[in-house]
Amino acid sequence: MRTMLRALGETSITAGLILMLFCAYLLWGTGVYTEREQVRLQRELAVTRESKPGTKKPEKIVPGSALALLRIPKLGPHYEYAVVEGVDIEDLKKGPGHYPGSAMPGEVGNFAVAGHRTTYAAPFNEIDKLERDDEIIVEAREARYTYRVTSHDVVEPSELDEFAPVPGKPDIRPIRAFITLSTCHPEYSAAQRFIVHGVLKETEPREE
Numbered sequence: 001m002r003t004m005l006r007a008l009g010e011t012s013i014t015a016g017l018i019l020m021l022f023c024a025y026l027l028w029g030t031g032v033y034t035e036r037e038q039v040r041l042q043r044e045l046a047v048t049r050e051s052k053p054g055t056k057k058p059e060k061i062v063p064g065s066a067l068a069l070l071r072i073p074k075l076g077p078h079y080e081y082a083v084v085e086g087v088d089i090e091d092l093k094k095g096p097g098h099y100p101g102s103a104m105p106g107e108v109g110n111f112a113v114a115g116h117r118t119t120y121a122a123p124f125n126e127i128d129k130l131e132r133d134d135e136i137i138v139e140a141r142e143a144r145y146t147y148r149v150t151s152h153d154v155v156e157p158s159e160l161d162e163f164a165p166v167p168g169k170p171d172i173r174p175i176r177a178f179i180t181l182s183t184c185h186p187e188y189s190a191a192q193r194f195i196v197h198g199v200l201k202e203t204e205p206r207e208e
Helices: 004-052 090-093
Strands: 066-072 080-085 109-114 135-139 142-155 177-185 194-205
Touching: 004 066, 004 080, 004 090, 004 177, 080 090, 135 177, 135 194
Parallel strands: 109 177
Antiparallel strands: 066 080, 066 135, 135 142, 142 194, 177 194
C-alpha cells in the first residue's frame, strides 16, 4: 500500500508539473511566436508604405497578410499591433485579425477586428479598460484613421449583429465609418464576447 501511494504521489507531481509547463506555454510561450510574426508584419507594412506612397487600398488582400497598424493610446505608448487579414486560428496567432467582408479602415461601414485575450501575446487583453471617447488609431497604407470609442458590451458568441455594417442594427444602411473590437470573455473562457464599438473621428491622408 505504501509503495502504491508513493507511486501515485510521484505520478500526481509529474502530471502537475506537465500541466504547469503547458499553462506557461499557453500564456507566455505562444507570445514568442506572435512577437516574431509581428516584427515581420510591421516590416511588411513599412515597406509597402515606402514603395507605394499615396496608394489606395490594394485590389486584393491576401489572408494572413498585414492590413494596417493598430494603436490604442489608452493601453500605453508602446501598444501597436499589425492587423492581419482573416480571423481563422492561424491568422489570430499572428495578431489581431480583420473580419473578411467587413469594411476596410476608414470606409463607411464596420471595420471589425478580433483578437486573443489571454494567449498569443494577448493583444486584446485590456480592451475592457477602454471608455467612451478613448481613441483607437488605425494606420493604413493610405491614411491614419482615428476612431472614438462609443460603447462596449458583453454578448453571446451567436450574436452577430454586433458586426453588421451598422453595429447592432443589421437592417440599416451605414452612412458612417465604425470600428468593432472583439475578444473572448471572461478571461480564460470563450463563453461570451467582449465588444468595443467606435466611430470614425478623424482622417489624416498620407502625403506622397
